[in-house]
Amino acid sequence: MLKLNFSLKESYLTISTNISLEPDKIYAVVGPSGAGKSTFLNLISGFASISSGSIIWNGKEISNLPPAKRNVSILFQDNNLFPHLSVWRNLALAVTHWPKISRDNEEKLKAVMSEVGILGLENRKPSQLSGGQQSRVALARVLLQKNKILLLDEPFSALGPSLKDQMLELIKKIAKNKKLLVLMVTHEPADAKKVASQTLVVKDKKVHPPLSTEKALDPINGPLADYLLNQ
Amino acid sequence: MAKRTFSIISNCILLFAVFGPLFVLIFHADQNFIFTAADKAALEFTLLQAALSSLLSVLLAWPLALALSRRQFKGRQLLIVALSVPFILPVIVAVLGLLSIFGHSGILNSLLQFFGFPILSVYGLAGVLLAHIFFNIPLATRAFLLALERRPTELERVADGLNLVSLTRFWILDWPIIRFVAPQIFSLIFVLCLTSFAVVLILGGGPKATTIELAIYQSFRFELDFGRAAFLAFIQLCIAAFTCTLSILIFGLPTNFNSGFDRPMRKRYLSVWSFFWDFGVIILLGLFLTVPLISVLIKGIQNFYLLENTIWIPIINSIILALCSALISTILAMGFMNRWGEVVGTLSIAVSPIIIGAGLFLMVRNITNPFEITFWVTLTVNSVMGLPFSIRIMRPASNEIISNFRRLSHAHAMSPYAWFYWVYLPRLKGALTYSMGLVAALSMGDLGVIVLFGGADFETLPLVIYQLMSAYRTEQAMASAVILVSISIGIFLIFDRIGKTRNA
Numbered sequence: 001m002l003k004l005n006f007s008l009k010e011s012y013l014t015i016s017t018n019i020s021l022e023p024d025k026i027y028a029v030v031g032p033s034g035a036g037k038s039t040f041l042n043l044i045s046g047f048a049s050i051s052s053g054s055i056i057w058n059g060k061e062i063s064n065l066p067p068a069k070r071n072v073s074i075l076f077q078d079n080n081l082f083p084h085l086s087v088w089r090n091l092a093l094a095v096t097h098w099p100k101i102s103r104d105n106e107e108k109l110k111a112v113m114s115e116v117g118i119l120g121l122e123n124r125k126p127s128q129l130s131g132g133q134q135s136r137v138a139l140a141r142v143l144l145q146k147n148k149i150l151l152l153d154e155p156f157s158a159l160g161p162s163l164k165d166q167m168l169e170l171i172k173k174i175a176k177n178k179k180l181l182v183l184m185v186t187h188e189p190a191d192a193k194k195v196a197s198q199t200l201v202v203k204d205k206k207v208h209p210p211l212s213t214e215k216a217l218d219p220i221n222g223p224l225a226d227y228l229l230n231q
Numbered sequence: 232m233a234k235r236t237f238s239i240i241s242n243c244i245l246l247f248a249v250f251g252p253l254f255v256l257i258f259h260a261d262q263n264f265i266f267t268a269a270d271k272a273a274l275e276f277t278l279l280q281a282a283l284s285s286l287l288s289v290l291l292a293w294p295l296a297l298a299l300s301r302r303q304f305k306g307r308q309l310l311i312v313a314l315s316v317p318f319i320l321p322v323i324v325a326v327l328g329l330l331s332i333f334g335h336s337g338i339l340n341s342l343l344q345f346f347g348f349p350i351l352s353v354y355g356l357a358g359v360l361l362a363h364i365f366f367n368i369p370l371a372t373r374a375f376l377l378a379l380e381r382r383p384t385e386l387e388r389v390a391d392g393l394n395l396v397s398l399t400r401f402w403i404l405d406w407p408i409i410r411f412v413a414p415q416i417f418s419l420i421f422v423l424c425l426t427s428f429a430v431v432l433i434l435g436g437g438p439k440a441t442t443i444e445l446a447i448y449q450s451f452r453f454e455l456d457f458g459r460a461a462f463l464a465f466i467q468l469c470i471a472a473f474t475c476t477l478s479i480l481i482f483g484l485p486t487n488f489n490s491g492f493d494r495p496m497r498k499r500y501l502s503v504w505s506f507f508w509d510f511g512v513i514i515l516l517g518l519f520l521t522v523p524l525i526s527v528l529i530k531g532i533q534n535f536y537l538l539e540n541t542i543w544i545p546i547i548n549s550i551i552l553a554l555c556s557a558l559i560s561t562i563l564a565m566g567f568m569n570r571w572g573e574v575v576g577t578l579s580i581a582v583s584p585i586i587i588g589a590g591l592f593l594m595v596r597n598i599t600n601p602f603e604i605t606f607w608v609t610l611t612v613n614s615v616m617g618l619p620f621s622i623r624i625m626r627p628a629s630n631e632i633i634s635n636f637r638r639l640s641h642a643h644a645m646s647p648y649a650w651f652y653w654v655y656l657p658r659l660k661g662a663l664t665y666s667m668g669l670v671a672a673l674s675m676g677d678l679g680v681i682v683l684f685g686g687a688d689f690e691t692l693p694l695v696i697y698q699l700m701s702a703y704r705t706e707q708a709m710a711s712a713v714i715l716v717s718i719s720i721g722i723f724l725i726f727d728r729i730g731k732t733r734n735a
Contacts, residue, residue: 047638068644079635084657097649145642 002149002181004207006043006053006063013039016053017207019200023058023148024179026172027210028192030217031202032227037185040207041151044183045074057149073142075155080138081126087137088122094144108144116140116170132163139167143174150175152184168195189217189228203227241566245575248615249582252590253468259593260461269438270446270463276435277425277442277470280356284363285420289413291364292371295516297405298509299372300379310517311376314369317520319669319723321676322429323693324712326362327700328523329353331530331709333361338526358434363427365523367420368516374416378408418478425471426583429678429693433700443467447585448683457593464586471581524716531713534706542695542711546718549675549692552606553722556613557671561663563614564621568629572622579619584612588680605681605689612680617670624669628662629655661730668726675719692718 001023007016015036021027029037042048044055046067055063062070081090088109095105113119116136126134135156142150152171156164172195175182183200186192192199192213199216201208201223208223219228299311317325332338333353340350353361382404431442441449443463451460567575591608592601601608632655640650656663678693685694692715699708 045642047641066644067638067641074642076638079639082636082639082654085653089653093643093645093649093653097643097645097653 001056001058002044003054003056004044006050006055008036008039008043008048009051014205015039015043015202015207016205019207019209021181021183021210023181024175025198026175026182026184026196028196028199028213028216029183029185029202029207030187030189030192030199030224032224035202036205036207037202038153040202041074041153041183041185044070044149045072045151046070047074070149071147072149072151073145073147074151074153075138075142077154077157080141080155081134083126085125086122087118087124087126087129090126090137091141091144094141112140112143115143115174131159132166135159135163135167136170139170139174143178148178148180150180150182152182154185154187157187164191165194171195189219192217238566238569241563244563245567245579245615245618248611249579249587252587252594253582254590255593256461256464256586256590258461259457260465269441270443272438273441273443273446273463274466276356276440277444277467280359280363280431280435280440280442281421281424283356284360284367284424285417287360288364288367288371288420289417291516292368292375292416293409293413294508294512295368296372296375296379298512300376302509302513310513311373313521314373316720317366317369319672319676319719320366320524321678321693321712321715321719322362322366323433323678323696323700324527324676324716325365325523326430326433327696327705327709327712328527329358329361329365330705331526332523333358354434355437355440359431359440362430362434363420363424365520366430367423369520371416371420374412375408378412382408414481415478418474418481422471422474422478422580425474426467426581426585428583428585428682429697432678432682433697443470444583444585447589451589451592452683457589460589461593464589467583468581468586471583475581527709527712527716530706531709531711534710535713537707538710538714542692542714545690545692545695546714548606548689549715550718550722552609552613552691553671553675555610556617556674557667557726559610559614560617560621560670561625561666564618564625564666565629567618567622568626573626575618575622579615582615584616584677584679585683587612587615588683592684602684602686603688605684605686608684609681609689609691613670613674613677616677616679617666617673620669620673621666624666625659625662628659632658664726664730668723668730671726672719672723675722676715 002021003019004021005018008014013036017040029040031037039048043050046062046065050063053063054061057071062072067074081087082093085093091109091113092101092105095108096102101109110119113122116139118133118136118140121129121133121137126137129137138155150171156167159167168191171182171184174180182195184192184196196213198210199213200210201216203223211223216222217224217228219225222228299307330337330353333351334340335350335352337353343350351357426444427442428444428448431440431445432448435441435445443466447460447463447467450456450463564572566572588608591611595601595604595608636654636658640654643649645653676693677691678697681691681694682697685691690698692711696708696711696715699705699711
């Protein structure tokens with residue numbers, strides 16, 4: 001259970017929330033641009049700090065911990081991979097910072113690579129991969145970190161529709177197998193409907209409690225009707 | 232936190248290397264010092280030549296930049312790249328080149344003599360100005376070009392649409408750029424010329440053409456009057472620091488002039504008259520900037536047979552010195568990757584190598600014979616002199632790495648060492664090698680503090696060339712100059728190549 005009860009008061013943005021999220025569910029995060037969706041994810045992952053309140057994961061307060069200790073992984077819109085390092089090294093950094101990689105770790109890497117379908121790309125640089133492959137490598141990286149909360153800050157927004165669908169399917173499958181709590185920011189109601197039964201609406205300086213995705217994205221009576229109409 | 236510690240260490244080293252000598256100098260300054268007529272003349276000449284050099288450079292650079300920006304011709308790109316060569320060109324090589332054209336037995340005077348005109352002397356103010364504009368026209372041209380290329384094309388289209396011509400066009404389109412860039416570049420060149428040493432050492436001198444910098448050197452080396460030298464150094468420092476601070480306060484920190492020039496050219500309709508004017512400017516200034524060098528190259532290569540075996544020792548000395556100062560300067564610069572570093576970097580242009588050298592001399596005098604540790608003194612001074620360039624080159628790259636990859640590295644829970652090894656260093660490689668190449672080339676060709684200390688024990692290649700020139704062995708000097716310039720540019724290009732190879 002992830003209990004979020006905090007507020008952020010900065011000159012550029014004010015946002016507050018008081019919600020509880022199930023540990024093995026996928027939630028879409030939807031709202032107008034500039035409402036604070038990315039900031040919301042940054043606050044949970046620790047790349048921004050809350051002004052007051054708490055973030056509690058399975059009974060443990062995590063809001064004072066550095067990003068790497070929060071049991072949270074995040075995929076950004078870009079810069080998810082180090083462009084000068086090979087796929088293999090990018091992934092290895094998730095398990096060790098030493099140049100030498102142990103036999104154990106090698107096996108872990110191979111297992112995750114086959115899970116996301118990128119075996120054989122070990123020696124490529126990110127620039128030598130297609131957009132879809134890059135997303136898969138980035139996903140493999142966060143899977144290696146073995147965190148139970150996965151935050152997706154529109155990492156697939158640059159992909160074409162069919163590649164994006166593949167990635168969403170993959171996320172859905174993996175989240176189910178590993179019982180991950182996933183928060184996925186998206187601008188596409190269709191994407192939200194594909195993977196998330198529940199949706200968090202970010203609007204009017206608040207992250208609102210989860211609604212069923214159908215309800216949240218109802219284009220006529222839903223809370224985001226204005227936004228969806230103008231999109 | 233390792234980064235912070237490192238930053239503090241670099242700052243301390245710089246403080247020790249710059250302010251230590253300065254403090255000692257001020258401490259040594261003769262309080263009963265009388266400002267003689269000669270000192271007054273030196274002060275006046277210093278300011279006069281610096282002001283004239285900057286003014287002439289800016290005035291000549293503008294038409295060249297304008298011509299290059301609006302004409303498309305074969306070799307244009309090459310010419311623009313060539314404009315960055317003088318920056319790493321050893322001063323003594325350029326001076327040799329200028330002398331071979333404008334000197335007593337140079338081409339120009341031979342022509343004048345042939346037609347029965349009196350011979351022109353290149354020594355004194357004329358020579359100093361000639362050399363300074365030779366070095367600074369390219370710098371100013373690049374600055375103007377960059378501003379011109381950044382000007383939105385739409386502005387020109389609007390001007391074309393309004394059918395703006397000549398004076399109005401100049402007023403609307405060009406004047407804002409000049410007004411913005413010219414003062415910046417003027418003050419930069421002014422400070423560079425204020426502390427210019429090698430040019431004045433060779434082409435200046437005598438009661439009429441001595442700068443403070445040269446006077447410091449003379450009272451140090453020949454009169455052994457340390458009190459006077461220290462006092463003069465103090466004056467020099469005050470002027471340079473004042474000018475530097477003033478220009479930072481008024482114009483802000485100077486911008487980088489290193490960006491590329493690859494904007495596609497737009498077809499424009501210009502008058503025939505301006506066609507001749509533009510190409511006249513390009514050809515005349517192009518000749519002025521290239522002929523002296525070509526002349527040195529030709530004469531030098533012709534005289535290779537005059538070189539003695541002993542030339543190897545200064546060559547190796549110079550290379551070791553260049554590589555070591557490049558390394559030290561670049562490593563130190565990594566501790567200055569913040570706004571404070573930029574300020575320090577700019578201000579340290581005001582501190583001339585002779586002043587630091589003189590201060591170091593007085594510092595170590597009581598411990599050891601300064602002439603026995605020439606290498607270490609020269610290394611210290613050259614590293615400090617390279618620091619502003621290293622900082623300027625690496626800071627933008629460093630900021631970019633931090634803004635792009637800091638979050639990802641935090642997500643990986645990287646320790647400062649892992650971050651440095653896996654991310655920072657490999658990403659910084661390009662800027663790092665560029666900085667090393669530049670400082671190595673500058674240090675290779677430097678004829679500054681080495682003149683103050685250099686002796687039989689430790690000689691660099693530029694010093695040997697200077698000695699050959701002083702002994703009127705011009706042919707041999709030119710042959711050595713060819714070697715010097717090849718190594719300087721060679722080192723720069725090798726580092727450039729290393730920086731561009733992809734990581735394995």
